Amino acid sequence: MARANESFMRLSSGYLFPEIARRTKIWQEKHPDAKIMRLGIGNTTEALPPVLVDAMKHKLDLLSDRKTYTGYGDEQGDTELRKALSEYYRKHYGVSVPVSDFFVSDGAKSDAANIQEIFSADSIIAVQDPAYPVYVDSNVAGGHSGCFDNVSGRYAGIVYMAGNAENGFVPVPPSGHVDLIYLCFPNNPTGAVATKKQLKAFVDYAIAEKAVIIFDAAYSEYIETEGIPHTIYEIEGAERCAIEISSFSKSAGFTGVRLGWSIVPETLEVENAPAGTIHRLWNRRQTTFFNGASNIAQAGGLAALGDEGHQACLSLVDYYKGNARIIKEGLESIGLRCYGGTDSPYIWAECRNGMTSWEFFDFLLDKAHVVVTPGSGFGVAGEGYVRVSAYGHREDVEAAVASIKEHIND
Amino acid sequence: MARANESFMRLSSGYLFPEIARRTKIWQEKHPDAKIMRLGIGNTTEALPPVLVDAMKHKLDLLSDRKTYTGYGDEQGDTELRKALSEYYRKHYGVSVPVSDFFVSDGAKSDAANIQEIFSADSIIAVQDPAYPVYVDSNVAGGHSGCFDNVSGRYAGIVYMAGNAENGFVPVPPSGHVDLIYLCFPNNPTGAVATKKQLKAFVDYAIAEKAVIIFDAAYSEYIETEGIPHTIYEIEGAERCAIEISSFSKSAGFTGVRLGWSIVPETLEVENAPAGTIHRLWNRRQTTFFNGASNIAQAGGLAALGDEGHQACLSLVDYYKGNARIIKEGLESIGLRCYGGTDSPYIWAECRNGMTSWEFFDFLLDKAHVVVTPGSGFGVAGEGYVRVSAYGHREDVEAAVASIKEHIND
Structure with a gap:
């Protein structure tokens, strides 16, 4: 039955x-x-840059020759790509993220949806409202909510942090306790960005409450305003309390090619297990439920991080x-x-x-x-x-x- | 916390x-x-066939031109590829599987691990022993088991169906009740194949017990013995009780390119919901937790199903x-x-x-x-x-x- x-x-x-x-x-x-x-x-509409296409065609040439063919890669992603991501964060964002904290994926949507799996079923979730629907939907499917209430239009048990004209669509941290906080800046759908000070308030909250921030940075390449953080790791202490999710979709036009990454720091802390546990569980999750992103897409991603x-x-x-x-x-x-x-x-x-x-x-x-x-x-x-x-x-x-x-x- | x-x-x-x-x-x-x-x-070692490489390079050419560029595709897979899969099953296996029952994925491992998510947490799982470790590991992570017992080397709450020389590594259905049965034929690791009669016993069991079979057919292209089923849907009644998972990895050399599919029939029955529910939940799972397989890989997959x-x-x-x-x-x-x-x-x-x-x-x-x-x-x-x-x-x-x-x- x-x-x-x-x-x-x-x-x-x-x-x-x-x-x-x-x-x-x-x-x-x-x-x-x-x-x-x-x-x-x-959804992106413009042609893939030639330099990325050339890199992917070159990868196909390598796969066409038994001397250079490769099958399964590491589930965490090609080492060269993870190194390039770490270097990219250092060079462009001025932050140091160890290579081993990067996990290459088939896109930010998968990571945003899957990340809740490694947290306890009774976790209390906070989301921005309005928000990209995947944060709430994945947590409902994962059993981290009550039922949908047709009157309020919200799920019981989930904490909604409302954005509005008054707060410029950047809410403040919840007044009560929550365990997981989903933040997306530059925000989908409102286009709002958060200042260092605003993000610092969330990091301080997370450290005080031993909560974990899931920071969706899929649109970070669109930031032009001076001083707006491109990554949560520009905020002091974030390596103790924040996971970051990002993507090649909106910068390299890879919406259909599929490539993204998550950063789950070894230094992340939780209540019921030693530091390193969440990093280790995400590694276990990715190696058990996933077999790596397409090697062709990864070749394109590596090219996207080079100067040209x-x-x-x-x-x-x-x-x-x-x-x-x-x-x-x-x-x-x-x-x-x-x-x-x-x-x-x-x-x-x-x-x-x-x-x-x-x-x-x-x-x-x-x-x-x-x-x-x-x-x-x-x-x-x-x-x-x-x-x-x-x-x-x-x-x-x-x-x-x-x-x-x-x-x-x- | x-x-x-x-x-x-x-x-x-x-x-x-x-x-x-x-x-x-x-x-x-x-x-x-x-x-x-x-x-x-x-892990595959030989070069990708030129006809598949050409198809993927052609897709890259289309993505290089804004007039033919495409971004996100349907999460369930490109319609042309799903149609080709349905036609392939008809032509080569003699079975009729509706196009809408196919879900294209980034590979059989992901599907094999994720499929347990749409079933009730208290489901009783049966696996072959020996078996590909993902069936057990995903169910343990999903909360469908008790603890690991170091003495027996097994998890409490999981039913192990032992293969041995006597049964030719094809076990018979469990004597007691289970809810989900993982079968893999041709089997990894034993190489055993199951006859129609042996598979019919599992289908009959599943229908009688309202259980669901998860049939991993990733190696089906290796079957040469006359009369051995290539798909569970060669067995009468399987469309009421069986999900099939398969892959381009071992036939097209796509272990690194990443492409597979699942079949979750609309006609599948469960205890607590109308027919069609499991199909609908898998659709919801794939559209919420996944954003489609790489469009480049899908172009290769479509070519792999053509005559050449x-x-x-x-x-x-x-x-x-x-x-x-x-x-x-x-x-x-x-x-x-x-x-x-x-x-x-x-x-x-x-x-x-x-x-x-x-x-x-x-x-x-x-x-x-x-x-x-x-x-x-x-x-x-x-x-x-x-x-x-x-x-x-x-x-x-x-x-x-x-x-x-x-x-x-x-």
């Missing part, structure tokens, strides 16, 4: 993107000649940031209040005339033929906002912004 | 391959001039099977009793003169300079055997076998 996992069955259905697709499809059927413009999805590759990635990031500027300036020019969009590919725009997120979504679709993402889909605190994504071809972004500007008063 | 997951801490340390490495290293240090020959690891690619993969498999024949004939010629090696890349050899697995390991290393894998590392029932792997260059396999033959009476 096999039985399905009750925790998994607690997950409310993934509502947001299917619902966007459903409404868009219905609208398109009613307006078959209209060209819908999409600023909804955080790094420059190519920065150009790619600049392109999307150019889009973000166009969106932000365009929306602000018609009186919409915008957040993010400077150190981030996401613009978080307040809905017009007090509309709800879905009302503004419908309005923009119907009048401007532009698809955005309703903020309420990222959490209760996202109500009243929409996320506008800078991922798109320049000409499409320009056309979408022009259409919004033209039709905002329809 | 974050705490480490107690279930993960129950895992006994991964003893087998580190211990092999340790003994080999010590021996090499004592004999610095000796050339050690390795028949230990199940399939022929190239069969040639690769034939090469390793040629190695297996050389090993099996060589070992049998000196009086070692061998199993497997016909429909499998693994030869399961009885130790000489009643030696234990580790004694025979040490003997072969010391006398013949050949590394094999001690059978006891795969479970208590593996004691008294070693696994000899056919993955290697032909000339190296021949040299290793010649050395064993020369030194077996030292």
